[in-house]
Amino acid sequence: MSPEGYRLALLPGDGIGVEVMEQARRVLDSVGDATQVRWTFDEIDCGALYFLEHGRDWAEGSEELCLRADAILLGAIGWPAAQGRGTVLRPDGKMAGWSAIVGNRINLDLYANVRPVKLLPGVRQRISGRLAQVWRPENVDMVFIRENTEGLYSGIGGLLAPGGRGEVATDNRVITRRGSERVIRMAFETARARSGAPGDGQRRVTAVVKDNILHGCRFFVSVLEEIAPEYPDVAYEIVLVDAFSQWLLRNPEHYDVVVATNMFGDIVTEVGAMLQGGLGLAAAANIGDRHGMFEPVHGSAPRHAGQGRANPMAMITATAHALEWLGTRHDDHRLTTASTALRGAVEDVLVEGRVLTYDLVDGRRPAGTTEVTTAVIERLSE
């Protein structure tokens, strides 16, 4: 924190990322008014569409703005190259906009991607196009901790293309002791500290691996087994990623804290997001020892972009997570209190059920992005 308050880097990115970031700003302005906390915003143009126009991921100096920010908010990065044809790429083969998302995760050493999956009151899962009417698990409340800097995201690999004709491509999945230890430790610490509890009341860390096939997963398991005895009050279990993808749906009440390597974490947290009512509500925190970047789990959603219909609640929840993290870090109770109030305001709007975007209602006129944010801000100032 600088004397004038907190400096936030805002990375709206692509598509609906821009639209929901506007809502985060409105919410932050409202929190600032209520708490006398002063914000300085560095809004940074970036993303795949920025790349298409400017030939680079963001303007020079953006990396430094992220580095000196007290916290970073991210909208969404990425855009399809054309109808049904994969992702826009940079000349070096990386996704356009890479710097703002994977680049920041690696450069700022944001080693844990923390994704709470909690089914909030009033929310129903949408399955097969319709909102579930009967199925509503009672106690879906878990946290995913995904390793965020290595694994299949190492970038090590490439294409062998003799005569320009692609023949074989490789990607090296790299699992290190340091990378594994810190997320595994965070998983056990989180299980110990958090207030939610799985259905059977037993604190539990579930490690999602494919240790019947992958060297890296066997290593990850061995590191976990070195650490686990330090936490005798927390049970642990090793599950195969394929089986887990089904059990998560069939028995969600069982899970408490789930730890996974980068790519598996990317996939299973998405199934988790479905459990909490879809991507309109799911938020992620990219956390390191010194920096934090907060984002909705949803992407840029090209099909919905520009229509003012995206659900801002995931971005608003990400903002609440940022406030909590900042407040804890700087021992600033104004922020932790504001975070709790903001989460409460989102729950109120969900429970009232009157002002909700298209993803959360069936058969009646949905509210737009701005309206929902307005409803949240109103509850906040009540």
Add this chain to the structure above:
Amino acid sequence: MSPEGYRLALLPGDGIGVEVMEQARRVLDSVGDATQVRWTFDEIDCGALYFLEHGRDWAEGSEELCLRADAILLGAIGWPAAQGRGTVLRPDGKMAGWSAIVGNRINLDLYANVRPVKLLPGVRQRISGRLAQVWRPENVDMVFIRENTEGLYSGIGGLLAPGGRGEVATDNRVITRRGSERVIRMAFETARARSGAPGDGQRRVTAVVKDNILHGCRFFVSVLEEIAPEYPDVAYEIVLVDAFSQWLLRNPEHYDVVVATNMFGDIVTEVGAMLQGGLGLAAAANIGDRHGMFEPVHGSAPRHAGQGRANPMAMITATAHALEWLGTRHDDHRLTTASTALRGAVEDVLVEGRVLTYDLVDGRRPAGTTEVTTAVIERLSE
């Protein structure tokens, strides 16, 4: 086919694999009686439990028996090392029992893992412990084609452990042109030939990738785009594996043929299995140009093993797939007809709903493994 009929290698493997393989034999005996087809069975002890006893995956000569079989049936391979502690491993670090499953896939060049996902009449998905009462998508009928010999299953990699202390482990994901071309081509051919159709009536190949991160996936997409123009009647789309894991649940009617690399295929087909009512019903065919191995998707299920309660229907459906494949290959109509009848018998038992295992009933006494098979065999001979 030899003059005396067909030679089948049976690999029961571990846990409930043994129990359901017995049922496959009963079904095959019944088919043999009805059609005058003669079977020669080579039953091969194998699996992780076999390894624990004998120090090897199977007896010498087993590989040759698989090689000369007209078709192979596989139960399930694999066993947990101990409560919550990962998989039993061989000294070379591979899973115990590897030869019978991954080994056969690679050695016999069974390059495509074909998994039909069809929600049969009478079946409801079990979600969060209860059978879904309201949600029942109308038209879940798709086929997954998973590359089966390369990708993250290459086995290339290992652990760097200076002084015996693990420091870093790597696994090399290898995607080749040949490996990609043949499954992509099979996906388009399957879309063209099959009788099911997605909700909107458009034949479609969906490729599941992470091309915003992985070199191998970008290559896979480029190979697909070379091949796609040969199939102007089949639409195609490239989707990210994380987003797909959610869309598959939210909009299952959309999908027709799904093609994926090995590890991603392993995960998403498991979500697919949930859509068709769980692992009790899901079967997979490992297909090459010369050999075929057929198996239920479920594993050895240590928690259910030895109780006679496992659902034999997945193994029976795998057997039906084997009969169809054998019949087509040898132009033997007795077998294709028997395959259709066997699938019909399974559907009849499902629709009647009286004799079903625990995974398919709520709140009343479930039938056992043997009873369900008997019910299927009775319908078969009606």
